[in-house]
Amino acid sequence: MDARPIGVFDSGVGGLTVFRSLEAALPGESFVYLGDTARVPYGTKSPETVGRYGVEAARFLRKQDVKMVIVACNTVSSVALDAVAAEAGVPVAGVIQPGARRAVALTRRGRIGVIGTRATIASEAYPRAILALREDVEVFSSPCPLFVPLAEEGWTDNEVARRTAETYLATLEAAGVDTLVLGCTHYPLLAGVIGEVMGGDVALVDSADAVASEVRERLSGDPRLAAPAAGAPAPSRFYVTDSPAPFAAVAERFLGRPVGLIGRAGIAGE
Amino acid sequence: MDARPIGVFDSGVGGLTVFRSLEAALPGESFVYLGDTARVPYGTKSPETVGRYGVEAARFLRKQDVKMVIVACNTVSSVALDAVAAEAGVPVAGVIQPGARRAVALTRRGRIGVIGTRATIASEAYPRAILALREDVEVFSSPCPLFVPLAEEGWTDNEVARRTAETYLATLEAAGVDTLVLGCTHYPLLAGVIGEVMGGDVALVDSADAVASEVRERLSGDPRLAAPAAGAPAPSRFYVTDSPAPFAAVAERFLGRPVGLIGRAGIAGE
Incomplete structure (x- = not known):
């Protein structure tokens, strides 16, 4: 003890x-x-x-x-x-390993999206961790730098947040991801608009x-x-x-x- | 020399x-x-x-x-x-004194707006500097924290920038300011949408x-x-x-x- x-x-x-x-x-x-x-x-x-x-x-x-x-x-x-x-x-x-493991457990069609800061996305830490757990998935990443200042401003459920989410998430939506890793501690505060934009059948992974x-x-x-x-x-x-x-x-x-x-x-x- | x-x-x-x-x-x-x-x-x-x-x-x-x-x-x-x-x-x-002097020189109806970071606006440095130059003006201030990340993201002329500007500037517009101090080095990059929202008869002061x-x-x-x-x-x-x-x-x-x-x-x- x-x-x-x-x-x-x-x-x-x-x-x-x-x-x-x-x-x-x-x-x-x-x-x-x-x-x-x-x-x-x-x-x-x-x-x-x-x-x-x-x-x-x-x-x-x-x-x-x-x-x-x-x-x-x-x-x-x-x-x-x-x-x-x-x-x-x-x-x-x-938080990377736990988030990667949960994403792999949740994905149904093997198409996983990851969003995070520029540094997190550039590092490719999530794709590496996910692909090390399971080879037959595809990982699509997108940096969303404005999500942090939006969350800190408390703009988590207004038109600006919605438009920003639509812009950042368009490519992930087009890629048909079924699971999305919220790869930044602030992003769960925007889970509402992120879920709205991605659609209800996309599972959101909160690394917390x-x-x-x-x-x-x-x-x-x-x-x-x-x-x-x-x-x-x-x-x-x-x-x-x-x-x-x-x-x-x-x-x-x-x-x-x-x-x-x-x-x-x-x-x-x- | x-x-x-x-x-x-x-x-x-x-x-x-x-x-x-x-x-x-x-x-x-x-x-x-x-x-x-x-x-x-x-x-x-x-x-x-x-x-x-x-x-x-x-x-x-x-x-x-x-x-x-x-x-x-x-x-x-x-x-x-x-x-x-x-x-x-x-x-x-x-940059405060030069910006304040220019605002006082430009104002026609004595109604001056100031936008900046939270720290700049909380300090009241601009209102103090402006009122020390001329007593018979009114100064209205508003922090615009999202303008910096928007400018850094290069989102200076899209719908998100426009909606953000509308939200932040509504009270200054309602106050009928005729001059607006862009009290942050990033804000001139957003001068287009700021000018659009405020209207063409509002003079923008660029402290640079x-x-x-x-x-x-x-x-x-x-x-x-x-x-x-x-x-x-x-x-x-x-x-x-x-x-x-x-x-x-x-x-x-x-x-x-x-x-x-x-x-x-x-x-x-x-």
Whole structure:
């Protein structure tokens, strides 16, 4: 048994969708969440820079004495998971493998679509992971850079969101995909319009749920790593690299409860 | 006479609109451009973090031995111009004052609109600067966060851009503004749809042109600061904090010519 917290890392607030799924799936565990709000977004930056930020985050979480690191950010998971794992010194899980496995399990006609940031799509991490699991599928990818700012603006169900989704998703629709991986933590917030545009028979894969299920399986299969069954877990802690105040407001909206004190992590310089 | 280059600083590529105007207005001068592409955007971050980034940029430009620093970024100009000036050790010009002066000169009915990032609008730097120049005007402000990602995506003239502009600008239109300050370096790229939505009788103020005119006036009034009249200026130099390759492509599109070698500035950590 291991009462230490699980570290969750994201470029900003988007990873709170993953945090929420983890918390629901693992009520006995305690978490340390780190959002690099002073340097967000990562999806438009080079793999080298994203890798450096990921390593700095891993170093911070290691100092927080976490027993495991969940990389909630698809971009970091795509381009820098190995570098993060080398620095973290504890088991590390990204969102690509769980999302790929779920997509392969769900597809009926073997036509899988993937959407994400420019960096995630350019890395081809999802197609590689999916094709490694099953060779007889086709994978179609499309970057959707405007989905993140739309979600952050709260424009998730208006005409602009709908037109943007229509424009980005036209080629995936034409390709006849039956399953679509939402390869960015923000995209589940736009699941409504994405589902509308793709049609009701296309299965949407939310990597937040996928990674939470896999972490739960892993912990239940490894009692040394899971938290003690008795007693309530320590309250989760939150850290950001920019001012905590705006993060507190968004986090409360995401989680439906106040998150208490939010710390400042010095990894982006001070 | 002073043959040293003029430093131009922006959070990313947007400041190239200012660089272009400066280059056109001051053909005898040489420039050093710095874009903080590893940490862009600034407009969604706290004044404290933006201030720290601005000071780091000023320190970098100081080491490049510039004779003057132009802060092309509206967000930095709004929240951290004094901090940049204290660090730079040479004359510093932001874009707020020139934009405010031009707006006051252009307004016919004394009703001025200002659009910008959340940080720029929250700072109220433009209303303060405008009202300090002339008391009998009214200033109406509105943040337009999606304009930057739209411009970066190249969606400057489609239905999404038009609907977004209609949504953001509705209150300014209703307020009957006759002059609109484009208070962000990216916004001139959307001037077409902004002008369409606001109507042809609303004057648009581009701070790039405004700051270039003021710097030209300043140099022509101070011969010790201006470059020697004889001989071609040294080629301008470009520095970024993330990978140079994507910047090179955008810069070539903005400037209509290749920019040559692009350096890597270590101010965002290495």
